Structure formats: structure tokens, C-alpha cells
Amino acid sequence: MTTGATIVWFRQDLRIHDHAALHAAVARGVPLVLVYVLEEQGPWRAGAAMRYWLHETLAALSTDLQRHGQRLLLLRGDAQVELTRLRAACGADALYFNRRYEPHDHALDARIAQTLGARCEVRSFASHLLFEPEAVQTGTGTAYRVFTPYYRACLQLPTPRPPLPAPRRWPAPAGAPAGLALEELQLLPRIAWAGGIAARWPAGEQAAHVALDEFIDERMNDYARDRDRPSLNGTAGISPYLCVGALSARSCWHAAHQAALRERDAGRTSAAEGWTRQLIWREFAYHLLHHFPHTPDAPFRAEWQAFPWLHDDSVLRRWQRGMTGIPLVDAGMRELWHTGYMHNRVRMVVASWLCKHLGLHWLAGARWFWDTLIDADLANNTLGWQWSAGCGADAAPYFRIFNPVSQSVKFDPAGLYLRRWLPERAALDDKAIHQPGVRVSGYPEAMVDLAEGRRQALARYASLPR
DNA sequence: TGAAATGTTGGGGCG
DNA sequence: ACGCCCCAACATTTC
Numbered sequence: 001m002t003t004g005a006t007i008v009w010f011r012q013d014l015r016i017h018d019h020a021a022l023h024a025a026v027a028r029g030v031p032l033v034l035v036y037v038l039e040e041q042g043p044w045r046a047g048a049a050m051r052y053w054l055h056e057t058l059a060a061l062s063t064d065l066q067r068h069g070q071r072l073l074l075l076r077g078d079a080q081v082e083l084t085r086l087r088a089a090c091g092a093d094a095l096y097f098n099r100r101y102e103p104h105d106h107a108l109d110a111r112i113a114q115t116l117g118a119r120c121e122v123r124s125f126a127s128h129l130l131f132e133p134e135a136v137q138t139g140t141g142t143a144y145r146v147f148t149p150y151y152r153a154c155l156q157l158p159t160p161r162p163p164l165p166a167p168r169r170w171p172a173p174a175g176a177p178a179g180l181a182l183e184e185l186q187l188l189p190r191i192a193w194a195g196g197i198a199a200r201w202p203a204g205e206q207a208a209h210v211a212l213d214e215f216i217d218e219r220m221n222d223y224a225r226d227r228d229r230p231s232l233n234g235t236a237g238i239s240p241y242l243c244v245g246a247l248s249a250r251s252c253w254h255a256a257h258q259a260a261l262r263e264r265d266a267g268r269t270s271a272a273e274g275w276t277r278q279l280i281w282r283e284f285a286y287h288l289l290h291h292f293p294h295t296p297d298a299p300f301r302a303e304w305q306a307f308p309w310l311h312d313d314s315v316l317r318r319w320q321r322g323m324t325g326i327p328l329v330d331a332g333m334r335e336l337w338h339t340g341y342m343h344n345r346v347r348m349v350v351a352s353w354l355c356k357h358l359g360l361h362w363l364a365g366a367r368w369f370w371d372t373l374i375d376a377d378l379a380n381n382t383l384g385w386q387w388s389a390g391c392g393a394d395a396a397p398y399f400r401i402f403n404p405v406s407q408s409v410k411f412d413p414a415g416l417y418l419r420r421w422l423p424e425r426a427a428l429d430d431k432a433i434h435q436p437g438v439r440v441s442g443y444p445e446a447m448v449d450l451a452e453g454r455r456q457a458l459a460r461y462a463s464l465p466r
Numbered sequence: 467t468g469a470a471a472t473g474t475t476g477g478g479g480c481g
Numbered sequence: 482a483c484g485c486c487c488c489a490a491c492a493t494t495t496c
Contacts, residue, residue: 228467348467387467399496400468407468454469458496 004093005174013245018163020125031174047371055187060204103293133290143291208241231416239375325446340374351388357453362389
């Protein structure tokens with residue numbers, strides 16, 4: 001090859017704005033090969049909902065790239081094997097990609113740097129996070145384990161740079177193998193259960209920016225008031241886009257800060273801080289995942305291995321199907337099943353119910369979320385479940401047990417969220433709809449009595465050293 | 467980013 | 482007018 005070519009390996013960054021690797025590859029000025037490799041190995045390979053969401057997002061990215069005269073090459077298999085073969089086939093002299101942070105990525109990226117690095121320039125870029133995991137350290141140079149000091153440390157760091165623009169002048173595409181058609185990746189379910197997801201979540205980078213702008217312009221100022229009300233559209237609702245990288249964290253951060261500056265100029269105080277704090281929770285999740293890579297599958301502290309989790313598949317199935325007899329829990333689980341999403345407040349409630357009242361292993365819950373969430377993100381999922389179970393780095397204290405009826409009354413007082421997802425109970429009045437004791441036909445009796453479940457959870461947790 | 471149990475206070479009914 | 486009791490409202494402690 002005389003001119004060379006640059007391979008851009010798309011991973012968890014299915015976008016063209018603020019894509020550091022793509023930006024640098026375009027700047028090289030030699031022909032481009034844009035490739036996505038579907039990896040099917042490992043315990044945390046994409047779940048069913050995520051596969052659907054990947055399909056839709058890849059389709060949107062493909063369309064966006066075609067608009068610029070580019071083509072997204074699709075491959076399936078081991079990334080190292082596929083990229084090695086691709087590099088040889090198209091004679092590329094550079095492989096650029098954005099860094100990932102999941103446990104098996106450390107070894108994968110090292111192997112790729114080693115094997116392909118002998119034949120071409122291999123560069124990885126930081127584009128997924130606001131702060132690299134190593135950039136945030138305690139005074140003694142160790143990783144943070146508690147959110148609030150971590151958050152304060154982030155605020156002391158230089159402000160994240162603004163997002164990179166999408167490329168304006170694209171090099172020509174390089175000659176490359178045809179790859180697979182999107183359908184051949186077989187990401188779509190065989191039975192069409194995704195209608196509810198499609199209705200709620202338009203896929204792709206453009207939809208992501210529409211969602212972000214709408215939140216920043218219309219709703220961010222009410223975030224503090226509305227974010228905990230599952231019947232309202234009070235959260236940003238961008239996690240599905242962040243999770244596949246259709247949207248970058250920098251774009252979110254920057255949009256919020258621009259809005260904050262406009263508010264300040266208008267003499268008003270901005271509500272950006274409350275929301276950007278949530279973005280830092282995501283950073284913290286990646287920080288923990290990077291420094292403690294055993295945590296997706298095992299408790300943060302080894303002594304929790306001995307915890308007496310119960311194992312009962314029929315109990316688990318009732319939780320999964322939204323038939324526990326606890327209205328807010330069942331509403332949440334059904335929202336998840338039908339839309340691939342669940343309101344964050346409700347996620348905490350259903351997780352607490354699983355780990356505390358039902359006493360089931362948090363990993364059973366984590367795996368179900370992984371299979372059903374379109375925003376399944378290993379860092380966030382791990383942090384959330386270990387927090388709920390009480391075994392994480394910065395975990396909820398063992399005695400913090402949500403009462404799903406109190407939570408329901410407090411955050412969904414008119415029962416709007418419950419009525420939306422529990423048609424059996426929709427005719428009950430605002431008071432009765434929350435109460436498991438008020439029975440209606442077709443809706444199950446509570447699996448576990450609230451007070452008794454709490455008592456038993458405390459007894460189990462008392463067996464642990466603390 | 468909890469909830470229940472327990473303690474404290476103060477207003478008002480009432481003998 | 483006074484002391485007593487009840488209890489709601491709030492605060493603190495405990496799990």
C-alpha cells in the first residue's frame with residue numbers, strides 16, 4: 001500500500017460528534033475504514049434489549065456516515081482476530097479507537113496494541129468520560145471509594161474540554177472487505193417484542209441531541225423538583241444514548257454549562273449543578289469499575305462472599321414479571337419489560353425489594369437488568385446493584401431498607417405511575433392504589449409482608465461483620 | 467438517595 | 482385560673 005489507510009474502530013461510541021478517535025483519524029488525511037465488531041463472548045455480552053438497541057443505533061450511525069460518503073463495515077467475532085484480518089486486507093497503517101473501561105478491555109486493548117502495533121500505528125483516545133479513572137486520586141494517590149469526596153475532587157480538576165465537532169471534510173473511504181449486512185448480526189429479536197421500546201426511544205445520534213436539547217432548554221430548571229417523580233418526564237432520559245455512545249458525556253456537560261451561563265447572564269440561578277452531579281455519578285461508576293474490576297461479578301469486599309443470599313427461581317420470576325403484589329415494585333418491573341427502561345427512583349425501590357425483602361442475590365437482579373435494559377451499562381449497573389445490596393464500595397448502609405409503599409405515596413401521590421403500569425388496580429382511589437392489602441382480582445397478594453420482610457432482612461444482615 | 471421506634475414539646479380540652 | 486392529660490408535630494435515636 002502506498003497511501004495507507006486509517007481504521008477507526010467504533011465501540012461504545014456510535015456517533016460522529018465528539019469522537020476523539022474519528023477526529024484524529026480524519027485529521028490524518030488518508031482514506032478511512034470505519035468498522036464495528038460485534039463481540040459475542042464474555043459474561044456481560046450485550047443482553048437482548050441491548051442487542052435490539054445496538055441494531056437501531058448501528059442503523060442510524062450507518063445512515064449518518066453514508067450522508068458523508070462513508071460506509072460502516074460490520075464484523076462479528078473476536079476483535080483482535082477480526083481487526084488483524086481487516087488491517088491486512090485493507091493495508092491500513094493506523095488503527096484508532098476510543099478507550100473502554102470494562103474488565104476484559106484492559107487485556108484486549110493491550111493485546112491489540114501488541115499484535116497490531118507491530119504492523120501499524122495503534123492509538124487509543126479518551127472520549128467516553130469527563131475524567132479518566134486515573135486522573136482522580138485521593139491525597140495518598142489511591143482510588144476514591146466514596147462519592148462525595150470523589151465529586152469534590154472532580155470539581156477541582158480542569159473543566160472538561162468542549163466536545164469536538166463532527167468532521168467537516170472527510171477523506172475518501174478506503175477499499176475494504178464488504179463485511180456483514182446489519183441483519184446478519186442477528187441483533188433483532190425473533191419475536192417482535194420491541195414495539196414498546198421503539199415507541200419510547202428513537203435511536204441514533206440525532207435523536208440523542210434532540211433529547212438532550214429538549215431537556216436542557218425545557219426541563220433542567222425543574223430537575224430538582226421533578227426528578228424523583230416517576231409519573232413525570234422529570235429526568236433527562238439520555239442514559240440509553242450515553243450507554244452506546246450516541247451522545248458523549250462532554251456534550252452533556254458542555255450543554256448544561258452553556259445553559260448555566262445563559263441563566264447567570266439573565267440574572268437567574270442555574271439548575272445545572274444538580275444534573276451535572278448525576279453525570280459525575282456515572283464518572284464515579286467508571287472510576288470504581290476501572291480500579292476494582294472484580295466488582296461486576298463479586299462483592300467489593302471479600303467478606304460479603306459469605307452473605308446468606310437466598311436462591312429461589314420462582315420468587316425471582318415473580319419479581320421479573322412484575323407480580324410481587326407490591327404495586328410500585330410491579331409497576332417498575334413492567335415498565336422495564338415494556339420499554340427497556342425504568343425510572344431511577346423506582347430502580348432503587350425494586351432493587352431494595354429484591355435484595356432486602358426477598359433476600360435474593362443482587363447478581364440475579366443485575367443480570368435481569370442487563371438483559372432487559374436498553375441503557376445497560378456495566379459500570380452503572382454494578383454500582384447500582386452493589387449499592388442496593390449494601391456490599392459495594394460506597395454502599396447503602398445495611399439498615400437502609402426502602403418501604404415501597406411509603407416510596408409510592410411519597411413520589412407518586414396521585415398513583416399516576418401505578419395506574420399506567422397496573423391496569424388491574426387503575427380503578428382504585430388515590431389512597432387505596434398504593435396499599436398491597438387492598439386486593440383486586442387478577443393482582444397477586446404481596447409475596448412478603450412489609451414488616452416481616454424488613455425484620456428478616458435485618459436478621460440476615462446482622463450476621464455480617466461491620 | 468430510609469424507615470421505625472422512641473423522645474420531646476406545646477396547644478387545647480376538660481375537670 | 483390551674484394542673485392534668487391527650488396527641489399531633491417535630492426531633493432524635495436506632496436498626
